[in-house]
Amino acid sequence: MSVVVTYPALKRVALAGGTHGNEMAGVVLAKYWMKNPAELQRKTFIGNTFISNPRATEKCVRYIDFDLNRCFTSKMLNTSATEDPSYELSRAKELNKIYGPKGSSDAFDLLIDMHNTTSNIGNCFIPMATQDHLTMQMLNYVQQQSLFSPCRAFIADLPLEDAFSLDCVGLHGLSFELGPQPQGVIRGEILQRMRGLVNCAYDFIDLFNQGQHFSECQVEGFQVTEKVDFPRNADGEIEAVIHPDLQDKDFLPLHPGDPIFLTLDGETITYNGDSVVYPVFINEAAYYEKKLAFWKTKKITVTVPPIQVQKN
Amino acid sequence: MSVVVTYPALKRVALAGGTHGNEMAGVVLAKYWMKNPAELQRKTFIGNTFISNPRATEKCVRYIDFDLNRCFTSKMLNTSATEDPSYELSRAKELNKIYGPKGSSDAFDLLIDMHNTTSNIGNCFIPMATQDHLTMQMLNYVQQQSLFSPCRAFIADLPLEDAFSLDCVGLHGLSFELGPQPQGVIRGEILQRMRGLVNCAYDFIDLFNQGQHFSECQVEGFQVTEKVDFPRNADGEIEAVIHPDLQDKDFLPLHPGDPIFLTLDGETITYNGDSVVYPVFINEAAYYEKKLAFWKTKKITVTVPPIQVQKN
Numbered sequence: 001m002s003v004v005v006t007y008p009a010l011k012r013v014a015l016a017g018g019t020h021g022n023e024m025a026g027v028v029l030a031k032y033w034m035k036n037p038a039e040l041q042r043k044t045f046i047g048n049t050f051i052s053n054p055r056a057t058e059k060c061v062r063y064i065d066f067d068l069n070r071c072f073t074s075k076m077l078n079t080s081a082t083e084d085p086s087y088e089l090s091r092a093k094e095l096n097k098i099y100g101p102k103g104s105s106d107a108f109d110l111l112i113d114m115h116n117t118t119s120n121i122g123n124c125f126i127p128m129a130t131q132d133h134l135t136m137q138m139l140n141y142v143q144q145q146s147l148f149s150p151c152r153a154f155i156a157d158l159p160l161e162d163a164f165s166l167d168c169v170g171l172h173g174l175s176f177e178l179g180p181q182p183q184g185v186i187r188g189e190i191l192q193r194m195r196g197l198v199n200c201a202y203d204f205i206d207l208f209n210q211g212q213h214f215s216e217c218q219v220e221g222f223q224v225t226e227k228v229d230f231p232r233n234a235d236g237e238i239e240a241v242i243h244p245d246l247q248d249k250d251f252l253p254l255h256p257g258d259p260i261f262l263t264l265d266g267e268t269i270t271y272n273g274d275s276v277v278y279p280v281f282i283n284e285a286a287y288y289e290k291k292l293a294f295w296k297t298k299k300i301t302v303t304v305p306p307i308q309v310q311k312n
Numbered sequence: 313m314s315v316v317v318t319y320p321a322l323k324r325v326a327l328a329g330g331t332h333g334n335e336m337a338g339v340v341l342a343k344y345w346m347k348n349p350a351e352l353q354r355k356t357f358i359g360n361t362f363i364s365n366p367r368a369t370e371k372c373v374r375y376i377d378f379d380l381n382r383c384f385t386s387k388m389l390n391t392s393a394t395e396d397p398s399y400e401l402s403r404a405k406e407l408n409k410i411y412g413p414k415g416s417s418d419a420f421d422l423l424i425d426m427h428n429t430t431s432n433i434g435n436c437f438i439p440m441a442t443q444d445h446l447t448m449q450m451l452n453y454v455q456q457q458s459l460f461s462p463c464r465a466f467i468a469d470l471p472l473e474d475a476f477s478l479d480c481v482g483l484h485g486l487s488f489e490l491g492p493q494p495q496g497v498i499r500g501e502i503l504q505r506m507r508g509l510v511n512c513a514y515d516f517i518d519l520f521n522q523g524q525h526f527s528e529c530q531v532e533g534f535q536v537t538e539k540v541d542f543p544r545n546a547d548g549e550i551e552a553v554i555h556p557d558l559q560d561k562d563f564l565p566l567h568p569g570d571p572i573f574l575t576l577d578g579e580t581i582t583y584n585g586d587s588v589v590y591p592v593f594i595n596e597a598a599y600y601e602k603k604l605a606f607w608k609t610k611k612i613t614v615t616v617p618p619i620q621v622q623k624n
Contacts, residue, residue: 031549032576060600118494182430182494184597188556188574237343244500262500264344285496288372 002216002305005133009209009309010109010172013047014099015040015198017114019069019166020286021056024186025178025194026114042202044209052095052113052166055087060184062286063088069113072168074161077102092166100169103160111170112201114194117179118285119294120248123151123193128165128173130157130221134208135172136304140217141204147196152251153221154280155300174201180248183285208309216306222251222278222297229291231261231269239263242283242293250280250294261293314528314617317445321521321621322421322484325359326411327352327510329426331381331478332598333368336498337490337506338426354514356521364407364425364478367399372496374598375400381425384480386473389414404478412481415472423482424513426506429491430597432560435463435505440477440485442469442533446520447484448616452529453516459508464563465533466592467612486513492560495597520621528618534563534590534609541603543573543581551575554595554605562594562606573605 017030033040033049040047051057053068064087071077071092081090100107125142127135143151154177160168167173176197181190208214230238240261246254253276254260260279261269271277279294281287329342345352345361352359363369365380376399383389383404393402412419437454439447455463466489472480479485488509493502520526542550552573558566565588566572572591573581583589591606593599 028550028553028576036576118497180494182492182597183496184600185430185494185595186550186553187595188553188559191553192556238340238498241340241498241500241503244504247500264340264348283497283499285494288496 004213004306004308006308006310007134008109009044010205011045011209012108013045013110013112013202013205014108014170015047015049015112015114016052016166017049018051018053018057019113020062020067020115021053021058022060022062022183023114023116023181024184025116025181025190027051027057028186028191029114029194029198040198040202042206044206047202048108053088053091062183067286068092069166070164072096072102072166073164074102076164095166096169102169105171108170109172110205111167111173112198113165113167113173113175114198115175115177116181116190116194117177117281118182119179119250119281119283121152121177121179121250121281123148123197124154124177124179125151126154126156126167126175126177128163128168128170129160130155130302132172133304133307135174136219136302137208137214137217137307138174138201138204140219140304141214142197142200143219145200148193148200151197153219154297155221155223157223179250208307211309213308214306217304219302219304221300221302222280223300224295225277225298226296227291228260228279228293228296230288230293231263238288240269243268246279246294247283250282251278253277254279316525316618316620318620318622319446320421321356322517323357323521324420325357325422325424325514325517326420326482327359327361327424327426328364328478329361330363330365330369331425332374332379332427333365333370334372334374334495335426335428335493336496337428337493337502339363339369340498340503341426341506341510352510352514354518356518359514360420365400365403374495379598380404381478382476384408384414384478385476386414388476407478408481414481417483420482421484422517423479423485424510425477425479425485425487426510427487427489428493428502428506429489429593430494431491431562431593431595433464433489433491433562433593435460435509436466436489436491437463438466438468438479438487438489440475440480440482441472442467442614444484445616445619447486448531448614449520449526449529449619450486450513450516452531452616453526454509454512455531457512460505460512463509465531466609467533467535469535520619523621525620526618529616531614531616533612533614534592535612536607537589537610538608539603540572540591540605540608542600542605543575550600552579552581555580558591558606559595562592563590565589566591
């Protein structure tokens with residue numbers, strides 16, 4: 001029997017959209033909830049909804065100068081203003097002042113960030129850290145709701161100082177990543193799923209704050225092992241595309257010998273590893289410039305201890 | 313029995329990709345064919361492949377200053393250089409010099425432009441004009457190939473001087489519009505379909521040039537009748553999304569009373585017309601800024617007379 005882990009009640013909760021200004025589920029919902037907050041009110045807390053990258057959202061682009069969601073490492077947040085004059089880095093520092101500072105007890109209790117992807121990722125939950133039992137219990141709670149089944153967990157598990165995404169500014173943090181949805185487009189069913197997931201996460205927080213005990217659980221996740229780039233020519237241009245047999249197969253097993261790329265000359269390139277992997281973020285538009293065709297992941301199971309709110 | 317219409321052989325044929333720099337099927341194929349032209353060589357002509365908007369292609373954006381594919385009206389091509397200093401308008405004039413001038417006998421015989429859309433449009437052929445019997449016979453030829461079935465025709469049929477797209481610079485012109493594909497992404501099956509369609513069009517030209525007689529035919533098309541915008545608030549922001557029941561239903565009948573939008577408050581907005589229409593370009597990313605949620609079209613049938621190449 002595991003010892004119950006306790007956390008203070010989550011009173012200061014923030015929800016971000018538009019960290020990438022062309023990921024429209026978060027943009028549209030954040031704007032709506034900023035004007036119509038009633039839907040997200042709960043007995044024990046009132047969430048704070050905001051647009052994290054207003055200029056990129058205004059222009060419907062991912063970012064203006066630099067990817068905002070790569071700006072939140074401790075090193076970047078601690079650069080002097082003159083070292084990097086990019087809009088996004090200065091905005092990251094501003095957000096860190098409001099919702100952080102990252103890693104300090106002054107930070108917001110929870111920060112949720114809404115993203116979407118062109119990959120066929122379905123419902124995906126990206127916890128800040130598997131060692132954050134509260135976030136992992138929330139993940140388990142969401143996964144148990146049949147409405148969102150399956151809701152997979154994408155696990156990067158970086159040390160806090162290296163964690164680069166907005167959500168890691170909170171004491172607890174996570175991103176919802178939904179797909180497939182083109183950049184600049186809002187699809188009704190993606191909007192409805194994102195809306196349901198945020199409400200479900202808020203319900204969990206409310207139950208937690210009210211004293212509900214969450215039992216020990218086993219949570220399945222997909223842990224990043226390796227980055228795979230497209231085959232490229234000397235000019236850096238892609239020479240092959242994701243093979244149609246791999247396209248849209250996020251989170252499904254890829255076996256040695258399975259097709260992964262199709263060259264423009266018509267040649268199939270197969271996966272030459274020696275064990276099964278689970279590709280994720282296959283053919284995400286924003287990752288071409290990051291030299292990333294997909295992530296290889298392995299399936300893991302995380303045992304999460306029981307949690308309960310700290311008594312006053 | 314219709315009189316056979318004759319046209320000179322098509323010797324000067326050009327193929328464009330990257331008119332919109334983030335529509336990747338055309339971008340990737342044009343770059344490939346510029347380096348590897350053998351696949352597009354035919355007995356009777358050699359096509360010329362080019363990137364129409366190199367700066368937008370380099371940045372993987374639709375355009376730099378202004379949508380290039382709206383620059384080819386006679387009025388815009390005839391503005392003086394000082395009236396509009398946008399990159400795209402100056403590039404349009406440059407392209408008009410190389411492949412046109414539009415409407416003159418010096419123009420290229422045929423200009424094909426490769427596009428894709430986030431809409432679920434399948435294979436779509438956009439002829440410059442239904443009165444251009446050669447292009448319409450090519451459309452019929454493509455539609456008869458089961459590989460591309462269905463290949464629908466989207467008909468705008470603007471007077472030549474008002475026609476704004478690159479393909480109208482040629483004596484004959486058309487665009488291939490394939491979807492669904494997110495901006496900035498190349499999907500293998502879209503690439504293969506675009507490749508097949510261009511090769512099929514080139515086969516048709518080669519047969520025509522060699523003297524094949526193409527009989528009178530009936531061609532089905534979808535003719536634009538009206539533009540429909542998203543419901544918007546006073547700030548111009550969308551207040552409703554494409555209804556999930558309409559999403560991805562391009563070219564399918566929309567009946568009076570069918571859902572078209574879903575508001576953020578959860579209300580369904582229905583189509584209040586009094587006859588069936590066929591929505592096309594539903595939820596195309598680039599059309600949000602053009603205030604266009606979808607085009608209403610009506611189904612038409614065009615009778616195309618027989619054609620044959622002019623004897624020397």
